[in-house]
Structures are given as C-alpha cells and as structure tokens.
Amino acid sequence: MTSPVANILGVSFTTRGFDETVAHLTQRIDSGEQTHVMTANPEIVMLAKGHSAFRSIVDQAYVVPDGIGIVYAAKWTNQPIYERVTGVELVEALMAEAHKKQWNVYLLGATPEVIRLAAEKLSNRYPQARIVGYRDGYFRQDEEEQIVREIASKKPELLFVAMGSPRQDEWLARYRDQLNASLMMGVGGTFDVISGKVKRAPLFWQKLNLEWLYRLMATPSRWKRQLAIPRFVWTVFREKWRNRS
Template sequence: MKVARILGIPFSIRGFHETVEELVDRIERGEQTHVVTANPEIVMIAQEHQEFRRIVEQAYVVPDGIGIVYAAKWLGLPIYERVTGIELLEALMQVADQRGWKVYLLGASPEVNRLAAERLAERYAGAKIVGHRDGYFSQDEEAAIVQEIAEHKPELLFAALGAPKQDLWMDRYAANLQVSLMMGVGGSFDVIAGKVKRAPRVWQRLHLEWLYRLLSQPSRWRRQLAIPRFLWKVVRETKKA
C-alpha cells in the first residue's frame, strides 16, 4: 500500500471511494485490517505514546481531519481529501447492508450504544448487528466480551472507546477477535444516536467542522490545542526539507 508520512505516521493516499473499495476487497479476501482514522490530535498522541505509535505504524491509517490534508499540501504529499471516520463507517454499513455482513458495536455509554445499534439496524436492515456492548466494562469482563465477539466472527467491529484506548484494546485482542475489519470510531456513535449533531454541510464544505465542534462543546478546547501543536511541528518539518 502506498503511503505518505506526516510526522512519521503512514497515511494512505487513497481518496474516500478508493479507500472503501480497498477495505471491502480486504474483507472479501479474509485479510484482517485495523483502520485508524487519524486527525492532528491522533498524530500528536502517537508522537508521545510509544505503544500507540507502534499500532499506528502497522495500521491502515486514513486522513480524518482537514489539518492532515493541509499538512500534506505544505509537505508536497499526495493526500487530497479527508476520509472521515463517521462517513467511512456509514459507507461500510452500506456494503454490509448489501452483502449481509455481521457487525459488532463496542463502546460509548449504555444509552448511546443501544440507540446507535437501533438506528443502524433500521437504516441498514440487510446488515446483521450481531452484538453491541457499551464501553463501561472492567478489565475482568474483557475476556467475555472478546469471546462474544469471536463467536459471531463479524466482518466489522466498530469501537468507540476514545483514542488511544480503542486502538490499544483492539490491538491487544486482535488475534482472538475473529474480526475482518476493526476500526476506532471515537464519538461517531453519539452522532448516530442523535446525542451530538454533526456540523452542518456548509461548515463541512468550509473545512470548519473542528470549529463547530469546539463552539458546540467548549470543553473540547484542551483537545483542540493539539491542532496548533501539530501545525507547528509540520512547519518545522517543512523548513528542514
């Protein structure tokens, strides 16, 4: 797979539709894939978290965040469009609907997890939601959760445990999960459940979705500090080149 490295992170250079096609092909071939949807915050976490960095370097990383696209432009790298986690989830669910794939949803609060499962089952009736479990579980319960997922052998596992926890968890149990494609989806279940509104289309077209989220959820300001830190590191890399 051709990649473009930004601060050492290997991003796929495929556009959205090409990404969906590639991931579907991998599932059909029975190839296990760990997808990481990486924005500037994820990249900065990987700079400081060695184990997470190892996982990201081995994963299928897509550019979820306009900051990644801008950084690629400054660095002269062939990444031209975002591949957002929630849109990728929806696209894979459409394929699951058509092909009768099995899906497992892990993470978020009990209510959000339940509502997300219900909404996805309604919208993609051909897909099989074979199980769902909220993210409020203890370490002692993990073996049973892994066993439940493995018994169903789903094509798709979506985990909403937050980064880097969701990716660390999936990597830890990858050999036992019997899953074709596993992907961390952060707050996507909250949007699907209707608890959080995604930015209106006009904000998305203007590449200001990050600002809409910040204005809607001011408590995110600490997380958003990763954006200027990321951009500063990219500028420094550009000057070195």
C-alpha cells in the same frame, strides 16, 4: 499493487480518496484479510509522535486522514492526500456494504443508551446488515475476556469500537488476534452522532473545513484537545524547513 503512502510527522497515511478507501477495505474483507483501521487527525499524530508504544500500534494500522489538518499538512509537504476520510462517513459507507453483502457487525462502546440507539438506527437504515451484538463501553477489566470471546463467536466482518482515543485502538491492538473480526475500527464519537445524541456540523461548516471549530463552539470543554492543532501545524513547518536545510 500497493497504494503510495504519505508520511506526516512519521505517521504513514493511505493516500486513497474516500470512495477508493471504501472499495479497498471491502476488497480486503472479501479476501479474508484482517485490517485495523485508524482514522487519524492531528491530535492522533501528535500522540503517536510523543508515545512510542502508541506509535507502534499506529505503524501496524491502516491509517486514513480524518481531519482537515492532515490534508493541509500533506499539501504543505507536497504529498498526495487530497480529501478527508472521516470516521462517521466511513462507518456509514461500510454499513452500506454490509447491507449489500449481509455482513455480521458488532458494536462496542459508548453509553448504554447511545449504543442501543445507534444499533437500532443502523439496523433500520441497513436492514440486511446483521448486527450480531452490541454492548456499552462501561465494563470492568475482568469482563474483557468474556467480551472478546463473545465477539469472536459472532465472527463479525465489521467491528466498530467507541472508547475514545487512544484507548479504543490500544484495546483493538491488544485483542486483535483473538477477536476473529475482519475489519476493526475505532470510531470515537461516531455512535453519539448516529444515535442522534450529538449533531454533526451542518454541511456549510463541513464544506468550509471548519467542522473542528463548530465542535469546539458546541463543546467548549474540547479546547484542551484542540491545542494539538497549533502544535501540529508548528511541528509540520519546523520539520519541513529542517529537511530543506
């Protein structure tokens, strides 16, 4: 039985909650299904709305609601998304499954120091998970084929790629059929958090759904990216009222 989806400005999100998402993705891996997971926030939705090539990648992915703006948009449009499925928490939960099932894991992206620290910390935290390889994201285009071959040779159940959006998902879509990975997921700045380089918002801010504001205060250079949020809100309400008329 397939789960219903919520359509937010043309992007189809799974409506599963966090625990159900982890269970379903684990089931897909166990059954040999290949999955490209995207954790989408308002910025990703607006990018997909404005770029048809990226939109086609999103349409083929398993899209989860990372971003409180998506949850609010679903509420405003009476659709059944009730909780966020954040990238950092999803990576940790999947690594816990990898620990239980002794899955192979490959990490790609971020800086050399960050990816090394992230691999080290994940290995210590989930010792039965097999981190079969990692490398930073600073490689030339002519090195990509060799990297793809290396990943494919390791046959990872989990492949986490941190190159920023939309590059990470474009890269996964381009090489999806060659990577020999069960679950592929673009993880943005997750390795920065896991490595300890970047601190996640305190739980108080998370519970208030103000993690985005904490990140903006901590890194003011993000303000241009945050402009996608008011544009997203305006577009959701405009579409809602247009559909009512």
